[in-house]
Amino acid sequence: MKTDATITIIGVPLDLGAGRRGVDMGPSAIRYAGLSRRLAELGYQVIDYGNLVTPMVETIPLPPPDARLRYLEPITEVCERLADQVAKVVRQGITPLILGGDHSLTIGSASGSARGRRLGLLWIDAHADFNDEHTTPSGNIHGMPLAVLTGRGHPRLTGLAGRVPAFDPAHVALVAVRDLDPLEREALRASPISVFTMHDIDRRGMAAVMEQALTVVTTAPDGFHLSFDLDVVDPRTAPGVGTPVSGGISRREAHLAMELIAERGALQSLDVVEVNPILDERNATAELAVELVLSALGKRIL
Numbered sequence: 001m002k003t004d005a006t007i008t009i010i011g012v013p014l015d016l017g018a019g020r021r022g023v024d025m026g027p028s029a030i031r032y033a034g035l036s037r038r039l040a041e042l043g044y045q046v047i048d049y050g051n052l053v054t055p056m057v058e059t060i061p062l063p064p065p066d067a068r069l070r071y072l073e074p075i076t077e078v079c080e081r082l083a084d085q086v087a088k089v090v091r092q093g094i095t096p097l098i099l100g101g102d103h104s105l106t107i108g109s110a111s112g113s114a115r116g117r118r119l120g121l122l123w124i125d126a127h128a129d130f131n132d133e134h135t136t137p138s139g140n141i142h143g144m145p146l147a148v149l150t151g152r153g154h155p156r157l158t159g160l161a162g163r164v165p166a167f168d169p170a171h172v173a174l175v176a177v178r179d180l181d182p183l184e185r186e187a188l189r190a191s192p193i194s195v196f197t198m199h200d201i202d203r204r205g206m207a208a209v210m211e212q213a214l215t216v217v218t219t220a221p222d223g224f225h226l227s228f229d230l231d232v233v234d235p236r237t238a239p240g241v242g243t244p245v246s247g248g249i250s251r252r253e254a255h256l257a258m259e260l261i262a263e264r265g266a267l268q269s270l271d272v273v274e275v276n277p278i279l280d281e282r283n284a285t286a287e288l289a290v291e292l293v294l295s296a297l298g299k300r301i302l
C-alpha cells in the first residue's frame with residue numbers, strides 16, 4: 001500500500017462474543033496508544049470514524065447457561081452494521097482498519113470487505129476460531145468467526161458478504177495457532193484451510209511460514225484481509241488479552257510477519273482484536289498493537 005493512501009479507523013467496542021469482560025475497551029486503549037498520530041507520521045491520511053454503537057452486557061437479557069450461540073442477535077446486528085460501513089469505505093477506495101473488541105466482529109469486518117470481490121483471508125491467532133454451534137465448548141461467538149467466514153455456522157452470520165462462503169477456504173491461511181478444542185481440531189483437519197501451527201514456526205521459522213501463508217492468501221484475485229488477534233503474541237509480551245495462551249510468538253516474530261505482509265503489497269483491510277485493557281500492564285498490549293499495525297502498513301526501521 002502507498003503510504004499517502006487514506007486509512008479509516010472504525011472502533012467496535014464489543015465484548016458479547018467473549019467469555020470475559022473488558023475487550024470492549026480495546027478500541028480506546030489502542031487509540032490512546034497513539035494510533036492516528038503514528039499513522040499520520042507514516043504519511044497516511046487518517047480518518048477516525050469513531051466507534052460503532054454496541055450494546056452493553058448490562059443492558060440486555062442474560063443468555064441461558066447452555067446457550068450454544070451466546071448473544072447471537074445483538075452480535076449479528078453489530079456485524080451487519082459493521083459490514084455495511086466497511087463495504088462503504090472500500091467502495092471509496094479507502095483502507096479500513098477495524099479495532100476490537102472481541103473476535104466475533106471480524107464476521108462483520110471481513111464480510112464487508114469481501115463484498116463484490118474475491119479476497120484471501122490471513123488469520124493470525126493462538127486459536128483457530130473454527131467452532132460452530134455444534135462444536136463449541138463455550139457458546140462464545142468469538143470462537144466461531146473463521147468457521148462462519150468460510151461458510152459454516154448460523155445462517156444469520158454466514159451471509160453478510162452477500163454470498164456463502166464469504167471466503168473460499170483455499171484462499172485462507174491460519175498462522176501461529178496453538179490452542180484447539182477437540183471437535184474444532186477435527187473440523188480444521190477436514191478443511192482445505194492452510195494451517196501453520198506454532199510447531200511449523202518453531203521448525204521452519206516465521207519468515208518461511210509467512211511467505212507460504214502469503215502465497216496462499218494472494219492466490220485470491222483481489223488481495224486479502226488480515227485479522228490479527230493479539231493473543232497470538234506470547235502473554236509475557238502481550239498480557240492484555242481476553243484468552244491468553246502460553247507459548248506464543250515473540251514481539252520480533254510478530255513484527256516480521258507484519259513486515260512481510262506489507263512487502264506483498266496486497267493488503268486490502270485489517271482488524272486488530274481481543275485487546276483487554278483490564279488485564280493489560282500499563283497499556284503495553286495496546287501499544288504493541290499500534291506498532292504491529294504500523295509494520296503491516298509499511299513502517300521500516302531503515
Ligand SMILES: NC(=[NH2+])NCCC[C@H](N)C(=O)O
Nearest residue numbers: 103127131138140142143243
Ligand atoms: N477470539 C478468541 N480469543 N477466541 C477464543 C476461543 C476459545 C475457544 N476455542 C472457544 O471456542 O470458546
Ligand SMILES: [Mn+2]
Nearest residue numbers: 126127229231
Ligand atoms: Mn485468539
Ligand SMILES: [Mn+2]
Nearest residue numbers: 103125129229
Ligand atoms: Mn481469535
